[in-house]
Amino acid sequence: MAPIPGSGLAKGLAVTLRTMTKKSVTAQYPDTQPDLPPRTRGVIGLFEENCTVCMLCARECPDWCIYIDSHKETVPAATPGGRERSRNVLDRFAIDFSLCMYCGICIEVCPFDALFWSPEFEYAETDIRELTHERDKLREWMWTVPAPPALDPGAEEPKELATARKTADKLAAQQAPPVTEPHADEQARAAEQPTRPQGDSKQQTDQPQPGQEGQG
Numbered sequence: 783m784a785p786i787p788g789s790g791l792a793k794g795l796a797v798t799l800r801t802m803t804k805k806s807v808t809a810q811y812p813d814t815q816p817d818l819p820p821r822t823r824g825v826i827g828l829f830e831e832n833c834t835v836c837m838l839c840a841r842e843c844p845d846w847c848i849y850i851d852s853h854k855e856t857v858p859a860a861t862p863g864g865r866e867r868s869r870n871v872l873d874r875f876a877i878d879f880s881l882c883m884y885c886g887i888c889i890e891v892c893p894f895d896a897l898f899w900s901p902e903f904e905y906a907e908t909d910i911r912e913l914t915h916e917r918d919k920l921r922e923w924m925w926t927v928p929a930p931p932a933l934d935p936g937a938e939e940p941k942e943l944a945t946a947r948k949t950a951d952k953l954a955a956q957q958a959p960p961v962t963e964p965h966a967d968e969q970a971r972a973a974e975q976p977t978r979p980q981g982d983s984k985q986q987t988d989q990p991q992p993g994q995e996g997q998g
């Protein structure tokens with residue numbers, strides 16, 4: 783059967799009318815910033831203080847795009863007669879984001895919570911070499927890492943927080959001024975003041991009040 787002349791135009795106009803009344807889902811980036819979920823994989827931040835240069839992340843990275851250099855340093859014994867210790871000192875930590883496939887394995891395997899996802903994604907470069915972020919830049923990304931979600935009500939306090947709180951309490955107790963004994967004069971004055979016998983208030987409440995005698 784031959785198509786009715788003008789039916790294609792009518793169908794097209796019907797689609798146009800339908801979509802005109804729907805809410806637009808296109809975000810006008812960069813004028814409108816996208817509303818990203820908190821666990822977006824944008825870029826990786828390095829919390830250098832936690833890194834022990836264990837090399838696990840570099841070994842597990844499937845793209846071999848984490849570069850770590852370090853050297854060993856001898857730490858003198860903490861107590862007289864104690865043993866010297868050696869520790870790794872980080873010289874270089876870099877991630878090549880032109881190779882990274884954002885799998886997150888490095889973050890999962892880090893045993894010391896030194897790597898974190900940041901939702902930041904605006905770091906496109908015209909020179910591919912600029913996509914290798916050295917430790918200073920990786921550290922700067924840490925400022926954009928969102929805070930972890932709140933714990934469920936009644937959940938156990940994380941070990942790190944409990945330890946940090948105990949240390950802070952101990953430091954505060956050490957820094958607090960010592961409690962001084964009251965001056966001798968004050969002690970003497972306090973001794974002269976008449977004191978209310980113990981249980982006095984109870985006696986008063988137990989005694990019948992005027993007008994209550996004979997009641998009940």
Ligand code: SF4
Binds near residue numbers: 842847877883885889
């Ligand atoms: S996210 Fe994956 S590919 Fe990227 S640096 Fe980490 S382990 Fe390597």
Ligand code: SF4
Binds near residue numbers: 832838839850894895
């Ligand atoms: S796994 Fe963690 S602690 Fe070990 S080298 Fe990588 S970032 Fe540092």
